[in-house]
Amino acid sequence: MKFFSIVFFSLSIGLTQNLFFSEYAEGSSNNKYLEIYNPTDEFIDLANFAFPNATNGSDGQYEYWNTFDESATIAPGDVYVICHGSSDALILEECDQFHTYLSNGDDGFCLAQGTENSFSCLDWIGDWNDDPGSAWDVCDLGDTKDNTLVRNSNVTSGSEWDVSSNSATCEWIVYPNETWNYLGSHPHDGDTPVVEDCNNGVDDDGDGYIDCDDLDCSNNSDCGGSDDGSCAVYGCVGYTPENSCQCNSLCVDFDNCCIDYEAVCGDVEPSTEDCTNGIDDDGDGFVDCDDWNCDGTIGDADPACEGSGSGEDCGNGLDDDGDGYIDCNDFDCDGDSNCPSEDCGNGLDDDGDGYIDCNDFDCDDDLSCIETDCSDNLDNDQDGYVDCDDFDCEGNPECFSCDQESVDLFFSEYSEGSSNNKYLEIYNPSNLTIDLSCYAYPNATNGGDNGNYDYWNAFDNGAIIEPGDVYVICHGSSDPFIMNECDETHTYLSNGDDGFALVYGSQNAFTALDWIGDWNDDPGSAWEACGVSDATKDHTLVRKTGISSGSEWSVSSSEESCEWDIFDQDTWSNLGFHIVDPNANINPISNAGEDQVVDAGVLVTIDGSNSSDIDGSIIAYVWTQIAGPTVSLSSYDQPEVSFTAPSEGTLEFQLEVYDNEGSSSSDVVSILILGGGMSVSAIQETSDPGSGNDCYPSPYNGQVVTITGIVTAIQPGSNPNFYFEDPDADTFAGVYVYDNSIDPQVGDELLLIAEVEEYYGLTEITNSISSVLISTDNVVEPTLISTSDLLGGCSYNAEQYEGMLVKVENLLVTSTPNEYGEWTVSDGSGDCMIDDYFYDGSIDSYSEGSTITSIVGVVNYAYGEYRILPRNESDINTGSDSCNANGDVNLDGSLDVLDVVFVVGAVLGNEQLNDNQFCISDVNLDGNLDVLDVVTIVSEILNLTLQSSEPFQYEKEFKSSLKLRTNK
Missing domain, CATH: 2.60.40.10 (Immunoglobulins)
Structure with missing residues (x-):
């Protein structure tokens, strides 16, 4: 008992240890993530944790409370990765949860424990204080933009940001953009500093380059650094179009040696290239006749290479001298009559090298290529073009323009309803069809910062509003009534205190046409309008008739000049149209009936x-x-x-x-x-494996098809995507339907008119135009396959079963679930992955070596592997109610303190056990789970430790009706 007391005390202490951020990436495009590490020896349920954030600085308060996914946990010593859903595939392989709004460098995240109104911050990336500009500094090594941060291996808990990012108390290693090789685990032994010491003869940062050969040293004074070009960056390879100076001996003749040439590449007169010995004598990376010294340039004509004059014929379209550059792109052809020089101010690629005007290497020293100010009314570069008429100003925000005049569009309706029933409606009062590419609907959350927006929200590509019509922006999970009128979905609509403007222009130069709320002080939970104190929360606002243009919010919401009719929550009867003139005729509504x-x-x-x-x-x-x-x-x-x-x-x-x-x-x-639609197999079957991320892509990819089939599986939760199968086909008979606007039941026979789309190798039916229920209560029998049928990644044999309901039998569990709920079984022919993605509830845990009679599920393809998705407990048939009651409740193959933690948690009511885990934990076979079982497990651990004996094993029947009992 004394030993048990010590164990129990040490586990309790473990419960107080902190989670912390172990890695952070702000990369190109959407390659962003947060990694959280669990340094404790127990599983951590993330239900009481969150990762709130503030954008562009704050007043010490968060702006968004971001919760973890339901049932999210972190195993002992493991990490939990939150990533953008459109990240690189390498990141997605390690990702546990998607979150769209990760940091752009200046968005502070806290790892919080508690609730929205009462929490403590365990760790920080950035902070919620003043706006840091584009990023926060990190230990004088880099910053939070375009970098990857990895926590030092000696850090064991979180810190305030001003501690972890301070150079004197630094807890981070800063790696260049897109460094992801540390993602998915922590800590990392042998962490190295990010900065190369440029004169110690050591590869400090482990990138394979030493001192001045390292990219980090390109501008270092020890390496003759130069902003004009660098041999440290490009190596001693001579001339390349990307480098504005040269790194071999020809640079002496042409007077264009990189400043760091001698330091990086050696003496300015290196060994002469022997053009016949197969050796790179002068160390410039080119051998024999591929070397410039052998191709006849500047008197270096070598008979072995038929050198004479210039080795490159500058007008025949061939790489005559074998240096990888053709005709006028070859360094040898500078000044050749076939190669016109670049006019640096006409907007044309005169010399055909792919670079125009001041972007061309030839124009580096041209007077017309000094920096252009696009708004000072001067011809800064003396090219005859001023400000936005200058080619150099193309894309400059100061030079935004549209082909159309601004039209006084305005908000005609607004709803902040129950759940996600939110929308904005915009009305076009003109007689023109309006292209919305010149408009946007930026917003600020919880009040603005000196009248500035927080988020710039552009309209969807191709969005238009017809004359006298409306354009509706709604939440993607709105009520079907709203979705029927919705033109564009947007997740982050107002909760009552988020101000939206309807604007014309660009992010840096725009005119506000109309307002819902404003970007001034925080209004609290809502703005008042027309005498209603909380009008923008739990209400619908409809613009009054007679209003023909937008207004400042202070005007439209004032009691004296009120422009809104205010209705109760979830009033949507005016959605989809707007009446400006109360005396005008309203168009009729045509209804041609159901498909x-x-x-x-x-x-x-x-x-x-x-x-x-x-x-x-x-x-x-x-x-x-x-x-x-x-x-x-x-x-x-x-x-x-x-x-x-x-x-x-x-x-x-x-x-x-x-x-x-x-x-x-x-x-x-x-x-x-009937009989006129396409079969699923016609859409799915192909012998073409495709390329890149493809895996036997549908020949109808991108096309709208009419298809019938029976629903076999539905994703649990609020997004009822489903699998759909032709019961009359044996192969290529199933397909995934990614469209949560249809709400079917298993057994429904449906007719769909929808688009075929490929998503990372999985064929999907999406963007449905029409859905018709043909019949109900149909049964699709699963197709019997071998586990080896799904082996080996993308293959024609496995692709036959993608989307189909299948069954595998006589199984042995070959690995236990990983953090993604993936585990493997085999019928003796090879391993097959089982995944809980479509499972309604929690799959029972099965120990390695357990036997299962059969598993039924649909075949999915993701991350380069096929897997079976069971739907519920009836899909997994164990064929027996017995278990191996050995106390190994976490099914890791060993009996140790982690099992004690789990069982103690269950006895105290902090852990939920399924029937199989209950059976394994009740080691004294008395039908109860209590302290006696804990004592027995602890005693057995001691016995194993002291005597190296084999674990005890009991076989017994499940007692599924028994409840957990806490003994105090």
């Missing part, structure tokens, strides 16, 4: 009687067939018309309705003839 799936030869009725006109009456109906095999309609001018279905095809009909004022609108209905 249908019918058999060939039947009489089909299409019904437009649900069309309506809210301010008048519909006086005419006109039906027109616009697609499919031609049929004869019973009439063309009635609300309901009929026709006989042809033998195959998809037919489309347009219904146009007219109201009593002569206004009209139209709607389209689709009719699919």
Whole structure:
């Protein structure tokens, strides 16, 4: 008992140790991540932790409370990686959770323990104080932008940022952009400083380059550093177009030696190249006739290389001298009559080398290539072009322009509703179709900073608003009623205190056309409008009729000049249209009825009687067939018309309705003839493996198809993506449907009109245009396969089963779940991965060597491997209710203190055990889990330690009805 007390005390102490940030990357594009390390000897549930952040500095408060994914944990000594969902594949392989808004260098993150209103910060990247500019300094070694930070291996807990980033107490190693080789584990032995000592003869940073040969020393004074070019950067390889000076002996003749040439490459008169001995005599990286000294330049003509004059013929399109450069791109052709010089101020690539004007090497010393100021009304570079007319100012924010005049678009409706039911509606009062590429809807959160926005939100590419129409921006998980009117999704809409502007212009030069809230002081939880104190929270705002342009928020929200009608939460009846003139006619609404799936030869009725006109009456109906095999309609001018279905095809009909004022609108209905759609196998089957990230891509990639099938598996949670299968095919019969606007049930037979898309080798059906329920309660029997059928990454044999419901039998567990819920089984033919991605609940843990009768699931392809996704507990048949009650509750193959931690946690009610874990932990076989089991496990650990005996093993029946009992 004395030993047990000591163990229990040491484990309790372990519970107080801190998690901390072990790595951070702010890389190119979306290559960003945070890595968190668990230095303790226990599993840490992240439910009581978060990683809140503030953007561009703050007032000491966070702006966004970012929680970890449900059920997220960190194993002892392991890491948890939060990354951008569009990161490089190498990062995604290690990623545990996606988060879009990671740092751009100036966004401070805290690793917090507690709740939104009561928490402590365990560690920091940056802070929530003043705006650091573009980044925070890190130990005088670098900063938080375009770098990777790795925590020193001797750090055991988090720190304040001013401690960990201080050069005197530095806890970070700063690596160059896109250094990811430390990602996925911590700590790292042999961490080396990031900066090369440029004169000690040692490869300090382990990159394979020493002293002045190292890129880090390119501008170091010990290496003759120069901003004009560097042999330290490019090596002793002579001339390259990228380097503005030269690194071999020819530079003496041409008077363009890099300043660090002698220090890096040796004497300015190196050994002469022997053009016939197969050796790089002068050490410039080129051998024999490939060397400039042998190709005839500047009197170095060598008979062995047929050198004579210039070795390169500058007008024949060939690499005559074998130096890798052709014609006028070859250094030998400078000044050749075939190679015109670059005019440095005309905006043309005169010499055809791919570089224009001042970007061309030939223009380095040209007077016209001094830096251009694009807003001072002067011709700074003397090229005859001033400010934004100058080629050099292309893309400069000062020179933003649009081909269209600004139009007074304005916010016509705003909703901050329950859950994610949020939207902005924008109205076009003009008679023009407006291209929204010149507009944006930037916002500031919880008040602004001196009137500045926090986020610049551009409209989707190709977005337009028709005359008199509206454009709706909504949350992607809004109610289907909202989604039906939505033109663009945006996750971070207002919670009541986030001010949005509708603007015309660019990020650095724009005009605000209208406002919801403002970018001034924090309003608290909401802004007042028109006498309603919390109008922008839990309300819908609709712009009053008679308003024809936007206003300052102080004007539109004032009681005296109120421009808003304010409705209760989740009032959406005005969404999708806007009335400016209360006396104007409102267009009718055409409704051509629901899409249908019918058999060939039947009489089909299409019904437009649900069309309506809210301010008048519909006086005419006109039906027109616009697609499919031609049929004869019973009439063309009635609300309901009929026709006989042809033998195959998809037919489309347009219904146009007219109201009593002569206004009209139209709607389209689709009719699919059964047998007229495509099969799943037609979309999936191909013999072409593709290239890059492809894995047998669909021949219909990017095309819209009509397809039928039966739902076999649905992802649990709020995003019901699903798998879909043709029950009549044996291979290439399944496909993944990535579209959460459809909410099916397993067994539903659906008709989908949607787009085919490839996602990192997985064929998907997405962006559905139409979904029709054909029948329900269908059953798809799983296809029996061998575990070896899915082996070996991308292959034709495995691709046959992608998306299909399959079954594997007579299995041995060959590895236990990793941090991603992936584990392997084998039927004797080879290992097959099992993944919990589609599992409803938590999969029971099975120890290595356990046997399982069968597993059913759908086949998924991700990260270069096929895996089976079981759907629920009925998909895993163990065939037995027995377990190996040996106390190894974490299933790592050994009985040790980690198992004691787990069982003690379960006894105290802090850990949840599944039936299998309960069975393993009840080592005294009394049907209860209590301190007696803990004592037995501890005693056995002592026995193993002192006598090296084999672990005890018990076989018993599951007692699934038993509850955990805490003994005190």
